[in-house]
Amino acid sequence: MSLSGANSRRDLALIAGLVEPRSRTLDVGCGAGELLEILTTQKNVDGRGVEISQEGVNACVARGLSVIQGDADTDLNDYPDDAFDYVILSQTIQATRNPGSAMREMRRIGRHLIVSFPNFGYWRIRLQLLLKGRMPVTRTLADRWYDTPNIHLCTVTDFVDLCDELDLEVEEALLLAGEKVRKAKRPGWFGNLMSQEAIFLLKRR
Secondary structure, eight states: OOSTTGGGOSSHHHHHHTSOTTOEEEEETOTTSHHHHHHHHHSOOEEEEEESOHHHHHHHHHTTOOEEEOOTTTSGGGSOTTOEEEEEEESOGGGSSOHHHHHHHHHHHEEEEEEEEEOTTOHHHHHHHHHHOSOOOOSSSOSOTTSOSOSSOOOHHHHHHHHHHTTEEEEEEEEEETTEEEEESSOOHHHHHHOSEEEEEEEEO
16 A cells, blocks of 8 residues: 555545454555554454565554565565455455465464555546547546556456456445445446445455
8 A cells, every 4th residue: 555645545444444443454565554553453463564665664563553564566475374354455456466366375374354446447447538638647546657566556346357257245335436435245337437446355155
């Protein structure tokens, strides 16, 4: 999770609401530790974090959090099967080199997965592409194409397809647009069109 703009993240409370108290939780790409701090203080979870940047790790340690430096693409295979109740990938999947491989490892080590990401299928993004012919810059995708950390942007529909491929069941999906949050069991074309961001709670089938 990027450190820039982290304080404006609105999905953190929604993600925390999906996590059961006192559960074993791993936050992958935990940034400066905002979500992990919420989970440990408000949900009393046994929380761990993995963060690729040294700056992020230092910020987490300063908060008293248990975080190691690591890469979602390469270091999840160090954890044993079923090590966690929840494995969280919050606003990070689009920055991984191999999202499918990272999610396979998450599926192996966690009973539930929580994944949030900006939706590239949102209607305003489609309109910008149509009218301007340029890569969009929005509140949820604020970086320009040449300096963005995002290398695998996807839509809600793309993500649902990946879940099917990985044999993951969607327990709940939260679709965010402005201040509105809609719940869906399996988002379709309308959810893909109208959501700026999405949060998925998943489990193995």
